Amino acid sequence: MAYRGSSGVQVVEIKVGDLPNPSLNLPNGGSAPRRIPPNDKRETVEALLETKPPTATAEMMPWLGSHSFTMRCSILAFASVALAARPFLNEPDTGIDEVLGSTANGTLPPLDKIIGLPDFDWAARRKMTPQNYTYYRNGAAGEWSYRNNLEVYQRFRLRPRVLVDITNIESTLPTTILGHNFSAPFFIAPCARGGYAHPDAELNFVKGAAYGDILYMASILGTKTIDEIAAAKGNSSQVLFQQVYLSENITETQELFKHIEELGSKAIVLTVDSAADGNRHRAARYGVGSADSSYSYLTWDLYKQLSNMTSLPIIPKGIQTVDDARLAVKAGAKAIYLSNHGGRQLDTTPSSLEVALEIYQEEPSLFQQVEVYADGGVRYGADALKLLALGVKAVGLGRPFMLSNVYGVDGVKKVIDITKHEIAIDAANLGVGDLKKIGPEYVNWKSVNVWFS
Numbered sequence: 233m234a235y236r237g238s239s240g241v242q243v244v245e246i247k248v249g250d251l252p253n254p255s256l257n258l259p260n261g262g263s264a265p266r267r268i269p270p271n272d273k274r275e276t277v278e279a280l281l282e283t284k285p286p287t288a289t290a291e292m293m294p295w296l297g298s299h300s301f302t303m304r305c306s307i308l309a310f311a312s313v314a315l316a317a318r319p320f321l322n323e324p325d326t327g328i329d330e331v332l333g334s335t336a337n338g339t340l341p342p343l344d345k346i347i348g349l350p351d352f353d354w355a356a357r358r359k360m361t362p363q364n365y366t367y368y369r370n371g372a373a374g375e376w377s378y379r380n381n382l383e384v385y386q387r388f389r390l391r392p393r394v395l396v397d398i399t400n401i402e403s404t405l406p407t408t409i410l411g412h413n414f415s416a417p418f419f420i421a422p423c424a425r426g427g428y429a430h431p432d433a434e435l436n437f438v439k440g441a442a443y444g445d446i447l448y449m450a451s452i453l454g455t456k457t458i459d460e461i462a463a464a465k466g467n468s469s470q471v472l473f474q475q476v477y478l479s480e481n482i483t484e485t486q487e488l489f490k491h492i493e494e495l496g497s498k499a500i501v502l503t504v505d506s507a508a509d510g511n512r513h514r515a516a517r518y519g520v521g522s523a524d525s526s527y528s529y530l531t532w533d534l535y536k537q538l539s540n541m542t543s544l545p546i547i548p549k550g551i552q553t554v555d556d557a558r559l560a561v562k563a564g565a566k567a568i569y570l571s572n573h574g575g576r577q578l579d580t581t582p583s584s585l586e587v588a589l590e591i592y593q594e595e596p597s598l599f600q601q602v603e604v605y606a607d608g609g610v611r612y613g614a615d616a617l618k619l620l621a622l623g624v625k626a627v628g629l630g631r632p633f634m635l636s637n638v639y640g641v642d643g644v645k646k647v648i649d650i651t652k653h654e655i656a657i658d659a660a661n662l663g664v665g666d667l668k669k670i671g672p673e674y675v676n677w678k679s680v681n682v683w684f685s
């Protein structure tokens with residue numbers, strides 16, 4: 233049966249149980265290719281009827297003739313057919329195409345037309361070269377973890393409480409991270425190659441973080457050097473953490489740690505989820521693979537040895553099981569960082585929401601023993617709230633900041649403003665009057681769908 237889809241166009245309902253290739257790319261009328269989600273038994277495929285004559289149906293769906301499945305459709309007389317499955321998860325259809333679709337490739341829509349964090353993905357895809365955009369966007373292998381990171385938040389329903397005084401919620405956003413004061417419980421995650429989006433690269437993250445009074449964890453593989461990044465601090469009291477990948481040469485590591493201390497960083501973030509090169513198909517097509525591609529020698533014994541080489545806390549980034557969370561605590565970590573590297577390293581690894589849930593279910597006291605940070609797929613205030621509800625102390629955002637940098641520091645500031653605002657209003661609507669008091673009871677932790685749908 234045909235009916236109107238979300239975008240007001242005619243919908244053709246197709247039974248695709250026998251589709252020949254479940255990951256078949258379908259035309260979507262000109263922008264990025266969109267895919268039929270593979271696991272659904274029956275899909276609703278929107279027939280966008282504006283651009284092609286009805287006879288185009290067969291041309292655009294050549295696989296219709298040679299495979300057996302049921303299709304029912306009615307087609308508007310004046311219109312033509314282009315197919316679109318549900319939009320990419322990173323660019324949900326909230327009307328941006330209708331409002332800003334005339335933006336020429338290579339240009340940006342005005343920043344004041346950017347409403348939410350996914351809009352930066354939309355804008356950056358048009359503005360950046362395909363190579364540079366792909367480096368930011370890509371995930372490992374079939375990108376199941378990349379998509380799961382985005383999708384997982386939708387699988388756990390909120391449990392809003394009503395008739396609660398929430399009028400002071402904004403004043404409860406400030407928090408501490410390893411004893412340092414910040415205005416909100418989220419931070420800029422460490423990401424390499426900021427120069428792909430803007431010539432000032434990581435300097436915009438330092439300045440944006442100073443403006444918003446939030447934490448920036450700088451990547452060791454930035455376009456700017458760690459000295460340039462430190463020199464861009466708004467004032468000497470701005471707190472930065474330094475992410476590192478290490479060489480096997482312990483003397484080099486010793487010197488690096490010493491230099492990081494001299495530059496004033498307050499913690500070292502040791503990425504532990506990248507023991508080998510990430511298997512990145514999308515990026516490989518454009519020659520923009522991992523910034524760190526060698527095999528790395530990293531063990532818990534080495535972690536302890538490293539901890540004795542610096543006065544700074546070393547935060548293992550990329551914890552993906554409760555087992556390793558336990559080992560990190562045993563090894564003396566003061567904080568741990570749940571992450572699957574934005575789904576860029578090992579495909580089918582869990583999202584950090586799932587890891588936080590595993591910790592909560594198997595050893596919830598870990599949230600009291602160490603500070604727990606988490607990142608991956610956070611795009612809305614409610615996403616951050618679900619992590620905070622489990623006991624996560626602060627939430628990292630990677631791609632939203634990287635992509636916002638096409639607007640320079642103003643884009644970075646806007647991500648901060650939007651995220652603060654959304655955390656506050658979503659918490660208020662959830663019936664949380666004090667963000668410090670959010671707890672697991674605000675979410676129904678029974679997943680409403682299976683993994684990797």
Ligand SMILES: Cc1cc2nc3c(=O)[nH]c(=O)nc-3n(C[C@H](O)[C@H](O)[C@H](O)COP(=O)(O)O)c2cc1C
Pocket residue numbers: 367368369381421422423424425451452453475503523549571572573574575576607608609610628629630631632634
């Ligand atoms: C373009 C890009 C570069 C990254 N570079 C690094 C890096 O140098 N070191 C690191 O530990 N993580 C790196 N990451 C992973 C991020 O720190 C973070 O875990 C991830 O982006 C969070 O997921 P999100 O992008 O969905 O917010 C990178 C991520 C992206 C998107």
